[in-house]
Amino acid sequence: MNAEELGRRLLGEVEEAGMEEILTSLRFLASPFPHSSFDIPSLDRLLASAQAPPGPQVQQAQAPGPCSSPTRPSTVIIPSHSLPKTKAKPPIIELTSTAPGSGKTQLLYFITALATLPPLALSGISLYGKSAAVVVIDTDGHFSVPRLVEVMKAHISRCKSSSQPHSRPASSRSNEGTRSIGRFDMMRMIKEALTHVHIFRVTSPSSLLATIESLSTYLFDTNAHHSGNRAVHSIILDSVTAFHYLLPPIQPSHTTNESTPKLTSAQFYQSVLSALKTVQQTFSCNILYTSVSLPPARPSNTTNSTPSHIPANLPRSLLPISWYAFPTLRLLLARENVPPVAPAMSVQEARRDRDARQSVVERGGFGMIALSAGRGELGESVGFYVRGEEGVVFEEDGTEEAEIS
Structure with a gap:
């Protein structure tokens, strides 16, 4: 074999990659826990299960979790084959429910708090934030800044009361017993975090689409905000189905005085889908969106409106089929069941069971079940609790699980 043939063979073994792909892979490899996208062990575990194809064995890495369960280390499942040679795509999560008040927005508050708070307080106490x-x-008008502040306060208070500070040099450990987070420091951190939460309130399908399409222009304009030196952690859309019943299924045949015709339902959802993909590709960020689903179809001897490949006991999405493969993980959220009063129950029996029903309400239990995208299969379930000033709490130790349907 001469030098020319050897050179040709070696050249054929060279893999070409763009600079963006190389830098993205390096950033992915440099992260100690690349699948810990949210630092919520329960959610990260569901994501790891959804992203990992069957086959190779997995490795386990110990990762610190948020302060909801600080006394025991959290385990993040990292597939052994998950360190890619190409670009790693950030996760896309759909939060859906069949009824209002199912905890979707409460979960978004907690994710937003962890994303924008700093990793450490000045005293050295870990807050598990990402400084992003x-x-x-907000299309529903439900996203409340005062409630977000309340969730941040509760999270910082839990970290202050139960988390161990990160280690510091030996010369500075004499005052470890006095480490704490004062009210002034807490409010300063929260105020700083809030400057990096960018809320857009839209009131129509056209304004929603225009807002998503203009995000790149807004975020790259460092004079418009104070987040120029921060990475974009997540784009949150709450909710994508807010204008579902305002969209015509087909283009009206009659002419109107409007300069531009209204988008049909299919056109609107396809445009939003394309715009979200473009934003994620630009900023390499997570996408979270909420939706409303219809309750499971009741069995009927006369009609069958549910497709045969979708189990009848699962909720029916309002989103078109083109969205089924879009999310990395689809989660069905519901409030914890409260035992109903049976029709034949006596007054004495109802009074006896009153405390049990009230305790369920006071627990503020919610649950989320993983739905396999496009296949309509039930997966692992996770419980969390919303308790007023206590914020949002995930029970990582499994000692207390919300019972949902």
């Missing part, structure tokens, strides 16, 4: 920016597109 979050964009919230």
